[in-house]
Amino acid sequence: xxxxxxxxxxxxxxxxxxxxxxxxxxxxxxxxxxxxxxxxxxxxxxxxxxxxxxxxxxxxxxxxxxxxxxxxxxxxxxxxxxxxxxxxxxxxxxxxxxxxxxxxxxxxxxxxxxxxxxxxxxxxxxxxxxxxxxxxxxxxxxxxxxxxxxxxxxxxxxxxxxxxxxxxxxxxxxxxxxxxxxxxxxxxxxxxxxxxxxxxxxxxxxxxxxxxxxxxxxxxxxxxxxxxxxxxxxxxxxxxxxxxxxxxxxxxxxxxxxxxxxxxxxxxxxxxxxxxxxxxxxxxxxxxxxxxxxxxxxxxxxxxxxxxxxxxxxxxxxxxxxxxxxxxxxxxxxxxxxxxxxxxxxxxxxxxxxxxxxxxxxxx
Amino acid sequence: xxxxxxxxxxxxxxxxxxxxxxxxxxxxxxxxxxxxxxxxxxxxxxxxxxxxxxxxxxxxxxxxxxxxxxxxxxxxxxxxxxxxx
Numbered sequence: 001x002x003x004x005x006x007x008x009x010x011x012x013x014x015x016x017x018x019x020x021x022x023x024x025x026x027x028x029x030x031x032x033x034x035x036x037x038x039x040x041x042x043x044x045x046x047x048x049x050x051x052x053x054x055x056x057x058x059x060x061x062x063x064x065x066x067x068x069x070x071x072x073x074x075x076x077x078x079x080x081x082x083x084x085x086x087x088x089x090x091x092x093x094x095x096x097x098x099x100x101x102x103x104x105x106x107x108x109x110x111x112x113x114x115x116x117x118x119x120x121x122x123x124x125x126x127x128x129x130x131x132x133x134x135x136x137x138x139x140x141x142x143x144x145x146x147x148x149x150x151x152x153x154x155x156x157x158x159x160x161x162x163x164x165x166x167x168x169x170x171x172x173x174x175x176x177x178x179x180x181x182x183x184x185x186x187x188x189x190x191x192x193x194x195x196x197x198x199x200x201x202x203x204x205x206x207x208x209x210x211x212x213x214x215x216x217x218x219x220x221x222x223x224x225x226x227x228x229x230x231x232x233x234x235x236x237x238x239x240x241x242x243x244x245x246x247x248x249x250x251x252x253x254x255x256x257x258x259x260x261x262x263x264x265x266x267x268x269x270x271x272x273x274x275x276x277x278x279x280x281x282x283x284x285x286x287x288x289x290x291x292x293x294x295x296x297x298x299x300x301x302x303x304x305x306x307x308x309x310x311x312x313x314x315x316x317x318x319x320x321x322x323x324x325x326x327x328x329x330x331x332x333x334x335x336x337x338x339x340x341x342x343x344x345x346x347x348x349x350x351x352x353x354x355x356x357x358x359x360x361x362x363x364x
Numbered sequence: 365x366x367x368x369x370x371x372x373x374x375x376x377x378x379x380x381x382x383x384x385x386x387x388x389x390x391x392x393x394x395x396x397x398x399x400x401x402x403x404x405x406x407x408x409x410x411x412x413x414x415x416x417x418x419x420x421x422x423x424x425x426x427x428x429x430x431x432x433x434x435x436x437x438x439x440x441x442x443x444x445x446x447x448x449x
Contacts, residue, residue, distance in 0.1 A: 018423070022414040042407040092403060263406075272430035273399055274406035318410045319426050 018323045025328050030352060034332045037349070041339055044119070046275075046312065047088060048097040048295055049282045051109055052076065055101035056127055059143065059153040061179070061215045064100035066208035067298035072283040078112045084286050085116035092278060095342075096120035097295065097308070098136070100284075104128040110136070121342050123175075123308075126162035127155070137344055138171045142200075144182035145189055152179075152215070159192065167196045173241065173341050174198050175307065178225040179205040179215035190232050194239040201241040201341045202229055204250045204305035208298045216303065219253050226251035230356075241340050241348055243333035244356045248364060249314050250305045256313050257301050259359045263316045264294035264309070267301055275312060311338040320360040330357045371439045374416070378435065381411050394436040412438075420446060 026032045052074050055064070064070060075081075088096070096117050103110055104124045113120065114134045122130060126140035140162050143149055149158040166172035174193055176186060193200050204225065207216040217225070229247045233240050252259055257267055268276040281293040292298075295308040314334050321331035329352040340348035358364045375392035378384065382404065398404040409432060413424045416438070422445035424432075432438045 018417075021418045023418045039407075039411065042405065042411070045405065270430065273404075273409065277399075278405075316406060318407060319413065322410075322414050 020324050022322050025322065025325050028325060031325065031329060031332065034329075034336060034349060034352060038332060038335045038339060041343065041346070044095045044343075045093050045278050046095040046097060047093050047278070047280045047282070048099055049113070050100040050284045051098050051103040052106045053101055053284050054105050055125070056105065057102075057125055057153050057155045057158075059125075060213055061152075061205060061208065061211055062101075063208050063296050063298055066210070067292075069100070069283050069292075069297060072285045072287070074284045075286050076106060076109065078108055080286060081109050081112045082116060084282070085113050089117055093117065094119060096136075097123070099123040102128075104130050107131050107134065110134045119343065125153075125155070125158070126165055127158070129165040132169075132171075135344060136171065137173060137342055138166065138169070139173050139175045139341075140166055141203075142174050142176045142189060142193075143179065144185045148182050148185060152182075159189065163193070163196050163198065167198065171344060172198065174200045175203050176200055177203040177205050178217075178221075178228070180217050180221040181214060183221060183224045183228050186228050186232055190236055190239070194236050198239065199241055200236075200239055201307065201337070202246070202250065203307040206255075206296065206306045206309075207300045207303045209300045211300065217305075222251045222253060237350075241337055243330075243337050243351045244353055245330035245334045246310070246337055248330075248356045249310055249334065249359060250307065252305075252359065252362070252364075254362070255302055255304050256306075256309055257304060259362060260313045260317050260320075262294070262301065262304070262309070262313050264312070265290050266292060266294040266297070274316060307341075310334075311342060314338075317360075323360060326353065326357050327360060329353045367439075367443070370443060371435055373419075374439045374442070375435050377415050377419070378412055381415055382408055392435060394439070395434055397433055398435070399433060416442060422446060422449070 026035050053070060096113055098110055098113060102125060103122045107130055110122060111134050114136060121137035121139055123139045130138055143152055146157055146159050149155050205215050226247055233242050263275040265276050265279055270276040279293055280288045281297055282288045296306050315338055321327050333351045333353055336349055339346045356364055371394050372389040375389040379387060396402060409429055417424055420442055422442060431441060
């Protein structure tokens with residue numbers, strides 16, 4: 001690993017860059033239109049839920065089978081899940097993320113969640129189709145071509161099965177995770193997915209704590225991933241849900257925490273407002289632990305470039321990005337992308353910026 | 365202590381930006397806890413902060429958001445910042 005930690009940019013540095021009044025920035029019709037579009041979703045308050053400790057495949061580097069949570073017992077009682085969802089709604093949660101280990105193995109529990117809180121998403125390997133009656137976004141994890149999936153995930157014909165299950169399904173977003181050794185495969189995989197009219201977004205493998213395998217990124221692989229993402233974004237603008245600023249945020253030599261300051265409870269002691277106050281990560285026995293709560297627990301925070309994390313961490317930094325038109329456009333593209341990936345019925349607009357722009361206080 | 369005029373203007377901005385219904389600047393209780401009682405989150409608050417910065421020409425640090433719990437506290441915060449100018 002050759003990634004240096006950065007000093008957190010001082011408030012003074014960021015504030016000094018607020019060279020233009022916000023009202024002037026949003027006077028631009030294109031910016032105002034996008035601002036009004038995304039701000040309607042500021043009511044979203046998320047929490048995440050591990051659904052079962054079972055999975056039908058075993059992947060190298062899987063976050064779920066790291067740390068203590070994999071040893072938690074399952075509570076598969078729909079009555080208890082319904083009670084939990086009602087309590088979550090009561091405390092203001094409007095959006096649920098159903099994740100580990102494999103939610104498609106407990107579709108009845110997914111349905112209970114959907115009945116109570118109708119906005120959300122499910123992270124799945126896509127081997128088993130989640131019934132259409134569960135109207136959440138479905139995020140199908142893709143880790144390379146079928147040869148790579150067989151090697152890293154011990155899964156045969158995985159991409160073929162994923163497409164069979166979710167082709168033409170408006171809930172589906174295929175999430176291509178760039179590891180250190182599958183970057184070049186995106187070109188072929190993207191061609192296949194676009195041929196089947198599948199929508200795709202990108203994730204960067206973020207190592208679990210203590211992970212010593214070969215998938216962990218270094219500076220060279222991050223640069224290669226950046227180039228590949230920009231290539232594919234340009235080649236498939238109708239199929240790729242991403243923006244140049246997403247590329248920057250997720251392939252920077254610094255991780256999301258160093259760039260933006262993670263706002264999840266695990267890294268944020270404040271309970272005053274925002275994610276530090278409202279976010280919880282529930283285990284399969286419906287318990288939660290504030291000290292372990294973030295969107296992908298057991299990720300090494302210094303290496304975190306996870307797409308789920310960025311969706312909250314970058315989005316929450318509205319203030320830092322409201323400094324000048326270009327930086328604000330970049331942020332709007334990021335938020336527009338995040339909403340298209342995570343919210344059923346939200347359509348992504350054309351990116352306002354076609355070039356990469358640096359995060360506030362940092363270089364590209 | 366912030367002037368009533370400033371309190372009313374802060375309330376007006378909150379109502380406009382957050383599209384609050386059934387309340388006017390005059391009927392907005394300046395002591396209501398915006399987070400606990402009104403359910404305002406960080407994105408809503410940031411939006412209001414950006415408008416306040418524009419209007420009063422002050423800088424409101426992200427680290428100070430937890431201090432901005434009520435309309436009265438926001439008005440007092442701005443009042444203090446204005447005195448520093």
